Amino acid sequence: MVNKAIFKTYLGKLLPGTDTKNHAAAPAYRLTPREALAQYAVTGTFNGTFYADGAEQLEAVRALAVEVEPEFVAKVAVYAAERGHMKDMPVMLLSLLSSLQSDVFACAFPRVVKSGKMLRGFVQVMRSGAAGRKSLGTRPKKAVQAWLEHASTMQVLRAMVGNDPSLADVIRMVHPRPATPERQAFYAWALGKPHDYAALPDVVKALQAFRRDQTQPLPDVPFQLLTSLALTREHWVEIAVKGGWQMLRQNLNTFARNGVFEVEGVAEAIARRLADPDEIHRSKVFPYQLMMAWKMVDGQVPEVVRDALQDAMDIAIGNVPSLAGHVVLCPDVSGSMGSSVTGYRQGATSAVRCIDVAALMTAAFLQRNPQARVLPFANNVVNVSLNRRDTVMTNAEKLVAVGGGGTNCSAPLRALANEKAEVDLVVFISDNESWVDATRGGHATAVMEEWARIKRVNPAAKLVCLDIQPYATTQAPTRDDVLNIGGFSDAVYGVIASFAAGTNGADGWVKTIEATEL
Structure with missing residues (x-):
């Protein structure tokens, strides 16, 4: 009788033998280069994981990127940014594309770099040498210049939140050519250089005035540009009411500490915004981010706001x-x-x-x-x-x-x-x-x-x-x-x-x- 322990019969295809080992040193199957690059793009952050560190991720991505055609790398970068809502990986893929003889870098750049944060991230990756160079180079420099030239005043102000590099660093590197006296004054102000105050955008003038005197109207700028000032509870209420959806989710405990929810009607207004289906879908929030926001809010945050986070979760998982x-x-x-x-x-x-x-x-x-x-x-x-x-x-x-x-x-x-x-x-x-x-x-x-x-x-x-x-x-x-x-x-x-x-x-x-x- 044939030994069935050895000569097993399986329905359908014969079982494939393993061809690699996983990070736990156990037999596994290797993903195709396309599958692997896509997986890194939508899960990788270049931080240390349980089994591997960020440097290993970087080496793996660089190796995979040369195994597939540039057009696929570009499409993975766009998919990771637009559908995967990733930050670091798309700009890394862009930086790799920038040194290839292909037109896809120019096509992918505006699809990936849609915010000042992504712009600064791209510049930092390029400066780090991770993509094989420590300068921007002609094509990346032109792409960054084009972003600055087409960005609105508010987009540039948002780009000023954060460092390493700061927006001022980026401006110094690429030397954008201002098309108007207003933008020329704006860049000079951002660099801390002498500028024509009269030519500044109105919102920047309002920010300057508020920094000098907090009794002036609160300017409509990213609140991080204001937090070094002596803000009152009324200021914080206005920040909360005017703030974007993601900013609300991320700063509920801050608002509670500054007395925002003590003002009648504010908690209910914020709760309505948090549970607004249109705002939730526009925000591209990860459901797990809502879960953690719900878990992290402290006892000072009213129940109506905590309940709104659960309502937002139900909407976020609606698909x-x-x-x-x-x-x-x-x-x-x-x-x-x-x-x-x-x-x-x-x-x-x-x-x-x-x-x-x-x-x-x-x-x-x-x-x-x-x-x-x-x-x-x-x-x-x-x-x-x-x-x-x-x-x-x-x-x-x-x-x-x-x-x-x-x-x-x-x-x-x-x-x-x-x-x-x-x-x-x-x-x-x-x-x-x-x-x-x-x-x-x-x-x-x-x-x-x-x-x-x-x-x-x-x-x-x-x-x-x-x-x-x-x-x-x-x-x-x-x-x-x-x-x-x-x-x-x-x-x-x-x-x-x-x-x-x-x-x-x-x-x-x-x-x-x-x-x-x-």
């Missing part, structure tokens, strides 16, 4: 798809998921952890797909009781509370295979660094072995591996029934829904990026 069939959600709650989702950097580490994002995405999927099963995993499947009628915040916190242990991505698949469960779609939300279930090098991963068992019972089942860290390996290689996708913005939901419905294949994510028009 989470409702998926047909038997759906299984597998959030990774292992120890490595306790690391910061944007990585570690001294003095600037986000309080948001990978497990917070995984838990929130799972809870959001569950709210839209109340019949879905949730199988959290670490060393093994973790038993967590979730109430489908609870809020997204409540269910996410239940998942966060069980974190710890090793990573065993095959555990939930083994549980499903053992019970011969009906399965149409399995969605993993993980850093994908499985090692507890490591197989011998060259053999298929345990994930693929268990997936093959599931496919015997459910031949049409599909697997989604949603990765929220930039490691460029997977436990399940992309094929007709396996989608690898990275990121934590709302852009991932549409790709998953299309894959589940069969309207896009497993290469749908890369094709979405390739469809980006420059």
